[in-house]
Amino acid sequence: MARLTLDAVTRTFGAFHALDRVSLDVRDGEFLAVLGPSGCGKTTLLRAVAGFEKVNGGTIAIGGRVVSSGTEHVPPERRRVGIVFQSYALWPHMSVAENAGYSMRVAGAPKEEIRRAVAQALAVVGLSGFEDRMPAQLSGGQRQRVALARCLVQSPALVLLDEPLANLDVHLRASMEDEFADFHRRTGSTMIYITHDQAEAMALADRIAVMDEGRIVQVASPQELHGRPATAMVARFIGGGLVLPGEARATDGDGACRVRVLGLDVRARCAGPVPPGPVQVALYPRDLRLCGPEGPGIDCRVTRVVYQGGEFRVELVPEGAPGLRLTLHAAESGRPAPGDAVRVSIDGAWVIPGP
Amino acid sequence: MIPSTAPSAPVAPWREQAFIYALALVVALLSLLPLLRLVFEGVVQGGSPSLAAATKVLSAPGTWAALRNSLETSIGGTVLAVLVGGSVALLVSLTDIRARGAFVFCFVLPLMIAPQVTALAWLQVTGTSSPLLKLLGLAPPLGTRNPLYSREGIVALLGLQYAPLVFLTLRAGLRSLPRELIEAGLAAGAGPLTVLRTIVVPVMTPPLVAGVALAFVSCIGNFGIPAFLGIPGRYTVLPTLIYQRLSGMGPGVLSEVAILSLLIGAVAMIGIVVQDYMLRRRDFRITASTPGAQPFELGAWRLPVEILLWASILAVLIVPFLGLFLTSLVPAFGVPLNAATATLGNYAFVLFEHAATRRAFLNSVLLSGAAAGLIAAICIPLAYFVVWRRTRMLRALNIVAEMPYALPGVVLAIAAILLFLKPLPLLGVSLYNTIWIIFFAYLARFLVLGLRPVVSGYHQLDRALEEAAQVAGAGLLFRLRTIVVPLVAPAAAAGAILTFLTAFNELTVSALLWSSGAETLGVVVFSFEQGGDSTYAAAISVLTVLVTLAVMLALAVAARRLPPGVLPWRD
Numbered sequence: 001m002a003r004l005t006l007d008a009v010t011r012t013f014g015a016f017h018a019l020d021r022v023s024l025d026v027r028d029g030e031f032l033a034v035l036g037p038s039g040c041g042k043t044t045l046l047r048a049v050a051g052f053e054k055v056n057g058g059t060i061a062i063g064g065r066v067v068s069s070g071t072e073h074v075p076p077e078r079r080r081v082g083i084v085f086q087s088y089a090l091w092p093h094m095s096v097a098e099n100a101g102y103s104m105r106v107a108g109a110p111k112e113e114i115r116r117a118v119a120q121a122l123a124v125v126g127l128s129g130f131e132d133r134m135p136a137q138l139s140g141g142q143r144q145r146v147a148l149a150r151c152l153v154q155s156p157a158l159v160l161l162d163e164p165l166a167n168l169d170v171h172l173r174a175s176m177e178d179e180f181a182d183f184h185r186r187t188g189s190t191m192i193y194i195t196h197d198q199a200e201a202m203a204l205a206d207r208i209a210v211m212d213e214g215r216i217v218q219v220a221s222p223q224e225l226h227g228r229p230a231t232a233m234v235a236r237f238i239g240g241g242l243v244l245p246g247e248a249r250a251t252d253g254d255g256a257c258r259v260r261v262l263g264l265d266v267r268a269r270c271a272g273p274v275p276p277g278p279v280q281v282a283l284y285p286r287d288l289r290l291c292g293p294e295g296p297g298i299d300c301r302v303t304r305v306v307y308q309g310g311e312f313r314v315e316l317v318p319e320g321a322p323g324l325r326l327t328l329h330a331a332e333s334g335r336p337a338p339g340d341a342v343r344v345s346i347d348g349a350w351v352i353p354g355p
Numbered sequence: 356m357i358p359s360t361a362p363s364a365p366v367a368p369w370r371e372q373a374f375i376y377a378l379a380l381v382v383a384l385l386s387l388l389p390l391l392r393l394v395f396e397g398v399v400q401g402g403s404p405s406l407a408a409a410t411k412v413l414s415a416p417g418t419w420a421a422l423r424n425s426l427e428t429s430i431g432g433t434v435l436a437v438l439v440g441g442s443v444a445l446l447v448s449l450t451d452i453r454a455r456g457a458f459v460f461c462f463v464l465p466l467m468i469a470p471q472v473t474a475l476a477w478l479q480v481t482g483t484s485s486p487l488l489k490l491l492g493l494a495p496p497l498g499t500r501n502p503l504y505s506r507e508g509i510v511a512l513l514g515l516q517y518a519p520l521v522f523l524t525l526r527a528g529l530r531s532l533p534r535e536l537i538e539a540g541l542a543a544g545a546g547p548l549t550v551l552r553t554i555v556v557p558v559m560t561p562p563l564v565a566g567v568a569l570a571f572v573s574c575i576g577n578f579g580i581p582a583f584l585g586i587p588g589r590y591t592v593l594p595t596l597i598y599q600r601l602s603g604m605g606p607g608v609l610s611e612v613a614i615l616s617l618l619i620g621a622v623a624m625i626g627i628v629v630q631d632y633m634l635r636r637r638d639f640r641i642t643a644s645t646p647g648a649q650p651f652e653l654g655a656w657r658l659p660v661e662i663l664l665w666a667s668i669l670a671v672l673i674v675p676f677l678g679l680f681l682t683s684l685v686p687a688f689g690v691p692l693n694a695a696t697a698t699l700g701n702y703a704f705v706l707f708e709h710a711a712t713r714r715a716f717l718n719s720v721l722l723s724g725a726a727a728g729l730i731a732a733i734c735i736p737l738a739y740f741v742v743w744r745r746t747r748m749l750r751a752l753n754i755v756a757e758m759p760y761a762l763p764g765v766v767l768a769i770a771a772i773l774l775f776l777k778p779l780p781l782l783g784v785s786l787y788n789t790i791w792i793i794f795f796a797y798l799a800r801f802l803v804l805g806l807r808p809v810v811s812g813y814h815q816l817d818r819a820l821e822e823a824a825q826v827a828g829a830g831l832l833f834r835l836r837t838i839v840v841p842l843v844a845p846a847a848a849a850g851a852i853l854t855f856l857t858a859f860n861e862l863t864v865s866a867l868l869w870s871s872g873a874e875t876l877g878v879v880v881f882s883f884e885q886g887g888d889s890t891y892a893a894a895i896s897v898l899t900v901l902v903t904l905a906v907m908l909a910l911a912v913a914a915r916r917l918p919p920g921v922l923p924w925r926d
């Protein structure tokens with residue numbers, strides 16, 4: 001059983017808070033992605049869970065057992081977690097089979113048993129027959145498969161992956177994503193997958209924890225993060241939302257309210273009753289639409305039109321707010337040209353509940 | 356409030372703690388204890404604090420004469436080393452000469468040859484009975500005093516011995532010189548010489564000063580060259596003064612020579628502090644994006660420059676060692692050498708007849724080999740804790756470990772005598788006058804030679820390799836055995852071979868510590884030369900040079916499997 005619980009975990013480097021009261025509850029067998037911009041503390045979080053970093057405060061528990069706290073620290077070799085490293089961390093002086101079977105060798109398992117387990121794991125990752133190769137003779141994708149096989153042999157209840165695809169080229173990534181998903185199905189391990197690539201996180205995870213400046217700002221499903229971001233940072237980071245100041249007018253109930261934004265009255269979605277007053281409003285490209293000159297809308301000038309897989313991304317500057325950049329998607333037929341004056345209507349918006 | 360105190364150091368299991376303390380104890384015994392003992396002797400004699408010995412030594416005119424001579428020869432030698440080593444480094448690094456690797460190997464070679472052997476070679480090639488000069492008909496008339504028996508002779512040989520040291524420091528700096536700096540200068544319209552004067556030399560000031568300091572410290576601690584050239588010429592420097600006082604009067608004058616060695620230590624310290632400061636600055640300054648300057652094309656000058664460079668190799672390497680080799684073939688000193696008189700008798704004598712030489716060969720090989728092996732065994736876990744685990748106590752000791760090597764060899768030798776003159780407490784056995792005192796001194800002095808390559812080896816390894824083993828459940832010792840040792844083995848082997856070569860060619864420490872039955876090769880060469888048996892001394896020297904050369908060539912062949920930067924003579 002490997003439920004992972006972090007409670008107010010803090011880790012500082014000097015005065016700098018790399019982890020700031022991080023709390024997280026990962027269910028047994030869940031596939032959780034941790035998503036955040038570079039330098040936000042993802043690796044530090046993973047290393048704290050693995051036991052390579054001590055924590056200054058808070059507790060980490062794996063399977064109900066406290067492994068890290070201000071006073072306690074179980075060393076990594078006794079935590080029984082598996083890690084897939086970004087650099088693969090294959091031992092260059094050992095063959096593929098020796099790499100994969102290392103954890104069983106540590107445990108003192110008989111040679112024949114190790115050989116069988118290794119053969120089975122290599123078959124799973126599609127590397128049967130590669131037992132005697134050295135890591136230097138493998139391609140990047142093959143190396144990551146060996147690292148995965150090494151993890152399979154160890155069969156830990158909790159697997160940590162730190163940007164495992166960052167060193168691979170684009171077309172290999174998709175097939176490795178399948179490999180990870182398959183690994184998860186097969187073993188039922190709890191998996192924590194760290195990445196700064198949202199497409200990767202959305203493709204793999206049941207839930208995504210978004211991190212920013214050492215804090216976890218939202219843990220939710222991919223759809224939820226897209227539709228109902230908890231903070232302005234999440235709205236901007238996920239799905240390219242634009243965050244604007246608005247004025248709440250009234251709550252309609254049923255998760256809807258009316259706000260005034262960019263001089264228009266808009267029906268927006270919200271998390272609960274919104275008291276009238278200033279709020280932050282998230283606008284996504286899908287909320288904006290080109291409309292005729294007669295309806296309510298914002299007068300804009302088109303600055304750029306870029307073809308983007310099947311449709312066009314149109315970038316606009318409102319005439320009334322030249323510092324702003326709006327983006328919307330348009331079909332091939334009705335697309336404007338750069339320099340055109342157009343009118344844009346706002347079909348929907350989201351009132352950000354947090355900071 | 357968020358707690359913002361740093362977490363306490365990871366609470367390692369007790370076995371790890373015991374391991375760390377054991378390592379710390381070993382390093383402290385080897386590096387810290389001898390120096391503390393020496394300082395103690397300087398201020399406490401006969402059980403009570405006293406400055407009597409210090410006063411006596413410091414008021415003796417001989418002390419100041421030797422200090423002045425030491426400074427004269429060291430400064431002179433340093434200037435020469437910088438001129439030669441510096442200009443060669445500039446030529447090799449910044450121009451398009453060919454066969455660079457071979458040239459660097461040959462130029463650095465003298466560094467690995469014992470100074471006393473260099474001294475002997477030059478004495479043989481320039482003396483009245485020089486077989487080489489006789490062959491050429493240029494020998495000075497009998498009775499002419501060899502001009503090398505002088506201050507100028509010592510300066511010249513010190514300069515040639517340590518030019519490679521300056522070369523290596525400066526070359527390392529030049530290799531990390533960002534190419535853009537030179538290109539920006541050229542683009543601004545400056546010619547190559549202007550770029551050299553206004554950009555390259557100023558930016559290279561820190562490594563240059565570091566090289567100067569290193570050469571100075573090495574010159575001031577050198578014993579072999581002033582012993583061979585200065586003692587016959589009655590030109591005494593501090594290390595030879597200590598040697599003469601100790602071998603003339605015995606351990607009774609220990610307090611006095613302790614003061615003398617503290618005096619050398621103090622002078623050397625100045626050099627070390629300057630070097631440390633400048634090296635720190637260099638690390639800070641180099642923010643290279645694309646190191647490795649594009650070489651300047653010499654054009655029509657290339658061939659002349661190449662001829663000049665290789666001629667210098669001929670002059671400082673080939674000619675003296677040819678002279679040494681010819682002397683080793685002479686049947687008796689002074690007999691002219693020709694096809695009829697040439698003999699291998701000297702080799703037969705030192706290899707098969709002379710018991711002390713045979714013993715010395717064995718002693719030197721065993722002492723150097725055992726020291727190299729043991730040092731490698733200490734350094735692998737030591738560097739592991741220093742580099743990867745950043746254990747504070749061992750990081751501090753890592754700096755202390757530099758001292759016995761950075762300070763002149765006589766300082767450590769005197770400290771070892773002070774430590775081991777009396778029987779060891781509890782055990783009741785005395786190491787003094789046994790081979791073990793030399794072994795101790797070798798371990799202490801050369802520890803850092805083995806340590807540096809291993810430290811740089813760890814820096815070049817991805818620590819995730821160890822962490823992967825850790826999450827697989829492997830404990831510290833199992834990880835060290837199965838992962839860490841195989842990975843740093845090449846660097847450790849390079850360090851061990853460096854240690855072996857240096858110890859094998861060493862004279863300074865064993866000249867003060869040897870006893871009958873515990874001679875080293877350096878001591879035997881020294882005794883033969885002092886007794887006038889130059890032909891035997893030459894034969895042994897040729898053999899040691901051959902051993903050194905063979906090891907270096909073997910390493911050069913294996914070098915591709917080593918991490919970069921662990922072999923000094925590999926370009």
Ligand SMILES: Nc1ncnc2c1ncn2[C@@H]1O[C@H](COP(=O)(O)OP(=O)(O)O)[C@@H](O)[C@H]1O
Nearest residue numbers: 013016018036037038039040041042043044045
């Ligand atoms: N050992 C350390 N000492 C000081 N600062 C560190 C250390 N490790 C990480 N940091 C800092 O903590 C922050 C988070 O780092 P990291 O967890 O590696 O980010 P991410 O993996 O999200 O890119 C960074 O600003 C980094 O500079």
Ligand SMILES: [Mg+2]
Nearest residue numbers: 042043044163
């Ligand atoms: Mg990271």
